[in-house]
Amino acid sequence: MGDWYYIGHYGQLGPLTREQINELIDAEVIAPDTYVWKVGMSEWVPASRTVELAAYFNAKSPSFSPPPPPPGPSLPSYADRSYGTAPVYATYPRSVATVRSNKSRALAGILQLLIPGVGRIYLGYAAYGVLQLVFSLCFIGVVWSFIDGIYILAGGVKYDGYMRRLGE
Numbered sequence: 001m002g003d004w005y006y007i008g009h010y011g012q013l014g015p016l017t018r019e020q021i022n023e024l025i026d027a028e029v030i031a032p033d034t035y036v037w038k039v040g041m042s043e044w045v046p047a048s049r050t051v052e053l054a055a056y057f058n059a060k061s062p063s064f065s066p067p068p069p070p071p072g073p074s075l076p077s078y079a080d081r082s083y084g085t086a087p088v089y090a091t092y093p094r095s096v097a098t099v100r101s102n103k104s105r106a107l108a109g110i111l112q113l114l115i116p117g118v119g120r121i122y123l124g125y126a127a128y129g130v131l132q133l134v135f136s137l138c139f140i141g142v143v144w145s146f147i148d149g150i151y152i153l154a155g156g157v158k159y160d161g162y163m164r165r166l167g168e
Contacts, residue, residue: 124161
């Protein structure tokens with residue numbers, strides 16, 4: 001019968017046998033910082049701090065380091081990016097930045113000038129577009145959208161909402 005317990009996404013789970021715990025470690029359900037408890041322990045501790053499981057984590061860890069990533073085109077720097085693109089902290093595959101968008105900068109700019117927010121929604125920036133639509137009920141959204149349309153037409157927006165390069 002099992003005497004191990006762990007705290008997962010759904011709360012306390014168990015009782016589990018040692019073999020079941022090992023399977024969960026192999027499946028990366030239980031990580032070194034997952035809290036576990038066993039009959040006879042005074043408190044919950046991270047799995048890597050128990051004698052039995054620490055040995056299993058050490059035996060499981062690879063003894064080699066992975067190779068460095070292959071050289072390739074880098075993502076655009078923060079200075080190259082206009083506001084309204086995906087967050088700077090987001091991680092994208094290297095090939096995404098070189099993919100061309102099927103969206104038209106001219107059409108987006110004209111839509112933005114005519115109907116507040118629609119150009120941004122067309123480019124994939126739904127949050128900006130909806131905000132401009134909502135604020136168009138007062139005069140601020142109309143002015144913001146008009147200036148944004150000129151900005152898009154002038155080439156200030158270089159990427160669509162999916163981080164694909166807009167055509168010139």
